[in-house]
Amino acid sequence: MDKKRLSETDIITKFILPAVEQSGWNPMTQLRQEVKLRDGKVIVRGQVGARKTVKSADIVLYHKPNMPLAVIEAKANKHEIGKGMQQGLDYARLLDVPFVFASNGDGFAFHDKTAVAQGGELESKITLADFPSPKALWQKYCAWKGFTEDQLPLITQDYYDDGSGKSPRYYQLQAINKTIEAVSAGQDRILLVMATGTGKTYTAFQIIWRLWKAKKKKRILFLADRNILVDQTRLNDFQPFGPVMTKITGRKVDPAYEIHLALYQALTGPEEHQKAYKQVDRDFFDLIVIDECHRGSAADDSAWREILEYFGSATQIGLTATPKETDEVSNIDYFNEPVYTYSLKEGIEDGFLAPYKVVRVDLDVDLQGWRPTKGQLDQNGELIKDRIYNQKDFDRVMVIDERTQLVAETITAYLKRTDPMAKTIVFCNDIDHAERMRRALVNLNKDQVSKNDKYVMKITGDDEIGKAQLDNFINPKRAYPVIATTSELMTTGVDAQTCKLVVLDQTIQSMTKFKQIIGRGTRINDKFNKLWFTILDFKKATELFADERFDGIPEKVMITDPTKIIDQDDPSFDDELNKDDDEGSPDNTAESGEGSTDVDTTTGGCGSGGGEGEPYVKYRVKGVAVNKIAERVQYYDTDGKLVTESFRDYTRKAVTRHFASLDEFVRKWKDSERKQAVIDELAAEGVIWQALEEEVGKDMDPFDLICHIAYDQPPLTRKERAENVKKRNYFAKYSEVAQNVLNVLVEQYADAGISQLEQAGLAELKVPKLKALGNPMQIVQNEFGGKPQYKQALSELEEQLYTNDKTA
Template identity: 55%
Template sequence: MGKQGLSERDICTKYITPAIQQAGWDIQTQVREEYSVSDGRIMVRGRLHTRARPRRADYVLCFQRNQPIAVIEAKDAGHSLSHGMQQAQAYAEKLDVPFAISSNGSGFLFADPHGLVFDQAETELTLDELPGPEVLWCGYRRWKGLDDETRPVVEQPFYDDGSGRAPRYYQMVAINRTVEAIARGQNRLLLVMATGTGKTYTAFQLIWRLWKSRRKQRILFLADRNILVDQTKSGDFRPFGAAMTKITKRKVEKSFEIYLSLYQAVTGSEEEQNIYRQFSPDFFDLVVIDECHRGSAAEDSAWRSILEYFNGATHIGLTATPKETTEVSNIHYFGEPIYTYSLKQGIDDGYLAPYKVIRVDLDRDLQGWRPNEGQTDIHGELIEDRIYNQRDFDRNLILTQRTKRVARTVTDYLAQTDPMQKTIVFCENIDHAKWMRKELVNLNPQQVARNHKYIMRITGDEQVGKAELDHFIDPEEPYPVIAVTSKLMTTGVDARTCKLIVLDQNIRSMTEFKQIIGRGTRIDEAHNKFWFTILDFRKATELFADPKFDGDPEKVYVPTDNDPLLPPDNEDDDTGNSDDSSEGGSNPSDDDTIVDPPESPYGGGDEPPGGVGESPSKYIVDDVSVSVLGQRVQYLGPDGKLITEELTDYTQKTVKAHYATLNDFLRRWEESERKQAVLDELAEQGVFWEELMAEVEKHLGDAPDPFDAIVHIVYDQPALTRRQRATKARQSDYFTRFEGQARAVLDALLDKYADSGVTIIEDTKVLNLAPLDQLGTPVELAQAFGGKSAYQQAVKGLEARIYAG
């Protein structure tokens, strides 16, 4: 068989791989076949998901493992030599390499647009003319501006424990770019990587290479949450072993090389509390600042002194959300990001979970509320006469019925999907979180009775709740299920299995919004977590439409007189508290464990509603009804934009995709052994029965059947209530076929249907419930029809009369 009959894989095996080996490339250490540059985007509809086809580069040529130089895209002999070139160039751009190569087994087309190896942009080569590793590595170093003195640093291998774990392509690019920049002498660097993309693992690998090459010998890793430091020490940084320590308030050891610390552990208001001054200014030669958009971004921060003190060290900032305001700037301090991997890129590549948004509009939120003249709250306090709107609720005014309505909607959603899915409820402040927890507990008595930790308030002031945070984020721990919080869980909480994020908080900070959304973006295939839902009560998800959500931050920082724009190597204005870190700081302590402090009960780092120094005025009103005006489901489209669909529109589209006409649906309904099976099928597609039936009930004045919700909303047919259907069935001639005990059973079943719907009468366990249990035992009742099979046929006949005409 000639080349024309061979598959692409055969071409690789018989021609391309041997040519690569002949050029001097080590197949085991320098050649990566089928290298992943995408796991395939996850697409969500209803409650189902599917993945797009993963993208793989046929060959990635590396100087050494994880240091790519070139990409080869292979095609079969039926294609031209250049057919795979554009694909190879796209992969080369993603992998940050200068050389793209295409082959069909007859030779190579070598793209070298920078003239690093060849004199022309594209050169045709025979199979035995492929350049070897030293030639391409030399060209790569020229392209990156790396001289011979940088080689010990840039050629230092990545950490490899033999487990097969390796950096993903974007982590590899981030690490290589950072190491190369430091090797060239750059001392202020910023890495922007979306939440869930592995910033800490990336930090470990780049620190490992700098440490092992002895370019950086004493390193300080700073975070602003105790849990972040502990997770880092016991997790990604574990290979540093005995060379690593955690700085505490108790003592300072100077015999280590890798130091992990909270900002709070090394700073304080008093000079003697500033432990970092026990180190000489030149002690550390590398400082890595985690979540640098928070504690280290403000010019006037109390934490800024750390970076000023160790000004001679290289500073690397890590963030998912670079902060750019007129007062605060990451970019002003660190310079433009050396690498950015955004949420959109992560979702496109299939490394991050996409989201579905359910926007819930409450009547009082949209219309506002004004008290009657002289109206008082539950404490007898006269309510200030003005219009209260959504921004007032749970800050200046608590409408208890609003909290109940939100809690009911959350509870209903969990009941319809999975009551055990990990959920974070973001509230306006601590007081709001307390109210919300109470309402959720009261609405979930069975779950709470099973385990009182089903719902926990995890806020900065609640030590019992905070102690459960590790259990909440542990995929193997079932409890707590619902975490009610305000600010404490906005960042640094690796909740991989979180499937539901509830937003009942006025979010005005884009940084905070992106951090909150990041709580759900991790994928955990082992626990069937591929996407997550955002249940939004405060219009927060409108921020998705803001270009700044996943775009480049606009530089608007205005330096003060005492903070002139200095060259990046000398300027130092990036420490301290930010407006979205009200739970992040702590007072110095002699304990080894630095604890996060209580957050402001007013939320968001704001002053009390009455102003500085005044008592807060928070009215509590419990007799104002609150209802849901509308819901709409939004999905993430291929372009990263949310596609909005009203609940009824989505239901119409979903049902008609299965049953194009009313007759199709009626036929399926009539033929189904159990009506519940049809309901379950549609529920799997995201049809929300309770909301749909509530919509129809508004017009009917009484509870409809799910059947009527479908035929009315989807097929524009008149709807009946369950009681109307029960009355029609009882008036049919069907009941004349039965007497005595059997007739009494059917009468009781029809009453059960009117009260609770068709599902209950399809289950034989209904015979154990009152009033049927007073008519006889289940065996006796079935025997009244002639046996179990005859009883089941009688129930099917009853259902047919219920849904007749």
Template identity: 55%
Template sequence: MEKKKLSERDICTKYITPAILEAGWQQTQFREEVKLTDGRVMVRGKLAARIKNPDAKGGPKRADYVLYARPNVPIAIIEAKQNKFPVGQGMQQALSYAEMLDVPFSISSNGDGFLIHDRTGLTDPTERELSLEEFPRLDQLWPLYLQWKGLTTEDSIKLIEQPYYSDGTGMAPRYYQRVAINRTIEAIANGQDRILLVMATGTGKTYTAFQIIWRLWKAKKKKRILFLADRNILVDQTMQQDFSPFGEVMHKITNRQVKKNYEIYLCLYQAVTGKEEWKKIYRQFPEDFFDLVVIDECHRGSADEDSAWHEVLDYFKSATHLGLTATPRETKDVSNSRYFGDPIYTYSLKQGIQDGFLAPYKVIRIVSDKDAAGYTPEKGKVDKTGSEIPQREYNTKDFDRNMVLEKRTRFVARKVWEYLSQIDPYAKTIIFCEDQEHAERMRQELVKLIPEAASNRKYVMRITGDDTEGKAQLSYFIDNDEKFPVIATTSKLLTTGVDAKTCKLIVLDQNIFSMTEFKQILGRGTRLREDYNKLYFTIMDFKGATRLFADPDFDGEPVVIYEPKEDDPIVPPEDLATDETKDLGEPEPSPYDLERLEKEDDEPRQGRSKYYVDDVEVNDGVVQTRYLDADGKLITEDLRDYSRRKLKEEFGSLKDFLKRWNETDRKQKILQELEDQGIPIDLIKEAVPKSDDFDVFDLVAHIAFDQKPLTRQERADKVKKRNYFGKYGDQARAVLESLLDKYADHGIADIEDPKILELPPFDQYGTKTQIRRGIFGGPEKFTQALSELEQVLYQDESA
């Protein structure tokens, strides 16, 4: 058979594998078709599905070959391509995978030979071509690897060769967990004594820590290990799940009792220290008793030099300190890097979502009229207890902290139930409130609204540090065999440590001033449970936290940001495309011992009065804009009037606007011009009810020039009725019809984006280049077809 007609798999079987074996590699030292990622979850309305096509953007990533110097030490990546391509065709892909796996050697082959890239910088040139007979041997690569990693002693080499724990089921660390584990082992082998790992919530920090400890313990590098956490639930969960293989050598420090005949110790900070001297039982251990101290959730104060917890780390200063956190950013409250140094590895929420290991999320922002404009009581007004209220403006930061508008609580509860009743009344939900008293008021309002909650006391539960009955329901809330509780109202108790994998809705009615706390709350929803149809989650934000703490570099962007206006549905419009609703299952049972629960910031606030007002109406926010006029005076103006005035300043007349719109090749230019003139598209949308249904063309024409708007779907339907696609071939027609559907769903900017052709459903027609050249005859002809489609979309109805 002609070599250039062979498939990629044939090239691997007939040429690459024999070359690897001829170079002395054993079958056990390389694997083929190694899955690296699962493929991103795409969300369209209520429907969500994983991208399974490896050739599609966001699809699962698989390396053709991974070569291992030791069972747990990958050393090289090989990407194979058909022989019709040059030998280096797969190099960029190989380099990408090599970076993901933290390996130094990237190799590309088409069956004629190899192109090898050496990231160590120890060979010259960095890239060179080799014949099939010159494939590198392990004894040529291994010394370069060790030098690259700085591993020069026999003990350090022996340490990194120590295998992972295996339970025989085939479960193995994911690629990023391997990198985190290996880098930590290498850092310890090189004598580093303070180490920081940053891994987003839901990515398996504790499992990663277990594998690190296991290898160090088995290699006898670290003989006694202390695992510190700040919540009892975290310690118990760790012992019962990830750390269970340690068995009888593992011990939890409780009841202020010190036992010195174990090797793996777990405890709360609070169990070994405190303000009183008698509580500092850690001093009963010799200072050099522990070789390794692992600090879970280390952002929660362990690295703060003023914290009592810091005393524990300072006392065991001869041990290696390994910090685990999901909070990467330095703030005045978080000082991870000041204590540990820069992280040796970071795996972000954004990357986890892109890889398909974590759930993407939507954001629904809701503003009441009192949050939008504030509330100022009239002079002499008393609250429901008879206390006179100080006259000043109360705003979002005050509500439920020192000013309780009871009808605002009812407003929030109504919006939450409105959403759940349309999406899934049994979707697990956590509502974060200002304090325990607020959580109780929220529970009461929900019970009044939800029919089943009136007869089933467990439908809505307050789970806070001061409520024994509520705390008893926590394990049921996260148990996959338990349908109830459905909704948990809380303040601080559920911000961390609660592994509610099927939580679908997180409600923020709490002022959040800490990036750390925000990320921990966000983490309650990031777990993916595909087997229970938990593929994404929603954040419903009543206090603007999602604006204040956006960290796109680490957290990525929501798949949807929806800001309903007065009389708008609470559910984003695309979510109403189907009435399919599926009951959700729950994660594996976790019978936690809740003997102690964190009370920090969960105690009733002392020294501050709360005023309770029950006669002030709270409704959807009045849509207004505020700006400074030429004299520097703050002006509040109806948003529609403001938008009309600004648009007329920009376009003059309807005729001028139509001319500009039709003559502009890319409508995105006009959107950018509006943005530059202080009229962003989001502002225009806010001025029109249900604006998400309309194209920006119709919004501008309607607001500025009183033209009747057409929805995007109506414009798309008119194009279809004109039989515009009849002049194209089958494939070209299919592509244009799909573009029209994309326009109807998302608008003109999306179909003008060149990347649109890389997404479903266009990937079924080939690559972007194949579509433009193969189906339309070249980029210019595709651009012309798209331009003609736009002309028909915006064709004058009188024409």
């Protein structure tokens, strides 16, 4: 057996797996092959999205299922023994394991992070027979982690497994394991930061399950501040707890249950008799998990914080996508530094979260402002205060009907030219604005509303009919509602997997709120073709993407001056930032139901029309000319920034990263036995051929598209390449029948491209133009001399197609 000629798969099955199994590793429970750690980043240009191809770890070794220890990366024997080491190190980083093995079948290159502390070599070579046993690696791992004997029963507690094959993603695995390790080490305040859509609740379930099964925690409270968050949790991820789980209702804590799910609002209130949590002793709960802990629980003087302080002896785990670090509110101050963080940027790069494109729409009235004429009255007969009203005022203190109409027209036009049934959330400034936007969208989409009157719905906290449609909106299997206008109710905790359009017509100053809103679109659902989403921005809110706080590590900043306290998640926050010095701000009165924070600014408080104590007025005018000045499209780039570029620009960058020069690309193209392999290689780098053809031209070969776009070469169409071959009289050396065959095949290339030619087998000879020539087998045998000669003729034809032009 010539080992040099064996494939990578052969090396794994004949040499690596036997060596691993002979050292004691159980192939059923401790070894997994082809472990896919990432899904592949989605690249978006135009209306097309495609995933980049990702590789899988060849072998991952586990102490127990979902407790990874080591990565093995294999290569064919023609490569050096350590060829796969760097690739293996990348997988080891994702899995947070210290051991990496690379092999070509001759032995192993062994990277051992635990050896450094003991003065050993970081990398060494070992024979196939010396592969370490499970016990040896586990002991080294425990020493590296610093685990004590007392910690091990909890650390090794099994995950929940329903037998479906579902297992945590690599980052969920890290989050779960690091949390369990922290609890086992006695840490009682723990913070997990995971981007929206990355499965925080599933992660929390596995943490709770392991702590509960290990009998480390016996009574557990899961706290949230919105009914939908509790109900989604109870019916979905937490379902395996079954009869030991209850939702606290009626302000009564039932000690008969072990797992309690509750709204903050069901446990406390301003009056003493509403403080249901005091029905049980302070040590009743020994674990509390706080969902969306960036909200009420973050503030020292919050009514919700009193629950956490009452059960102060319990281990408390905070979950958030947006840790709150402001002048006076700090998650880190209460929960300590996060034990694990998984950001939006990481999620998009890994392909677990949807990237976005931004369409920024600038309206003239927003940029230039609007000023009433002297003594002008609004539609309600109110005298409009004489000043310049600008973007921050519109739909808060000043309503211009034509502006609302133009925004609604822009939304409608976008949906009609892309997908009228794409789930859409329109974020408005308040409930009144959401209702006016609903009405405008209904009138602009009469054809769709006539099919189903729930095509457009206002889903806000004050509207029971609208709220009742929330579950239908987020259910991928339900077509209606399609468009939801809202204010605050849908900013967080709404698992809208198929939301493809997020419209921002709301002034947003809070980074926390902005991140939550963007999170409504970041979920991916392959089954329903939701790979990316669009943000239609009318209020310059997406400028916050450029703020380093958007996806950076939060810094703890605490100022104790009470005069500087502003709650960025309070609906009135933006008003506080935007009000003029000589004016009051609207009193945002919550009109929502349980756990909601939708805002109605139509009444109450002191407003733009008067001084302190005077009634607040929202002016409404019509007859104002409002026009679009600009509409700019920006895309999510590889470094997480928004860039304004065409797919042509993106392709040029991707190709030149892969092939430094035109000569290198041409050489790779000509040397490739199958051109499709090069096409697929570039597709894996994010080159979306469909989008490229739409932008540059459908009549060009992939070779010409790349040469033209990446290296500024004059392109030839497929038809021109085909004609060039015919002009050279290249076919003259063949028989008349063979010439007819090759002529038809080159015409097929002109129509359908190189992939059509490369797939040309005997079946291709059955096309109508060739049928009259006889049996395909006979044609190949009689006119070409046999199958190998026929294949050689096709290969020569390919060469001729790319010969004697300026590029090749």
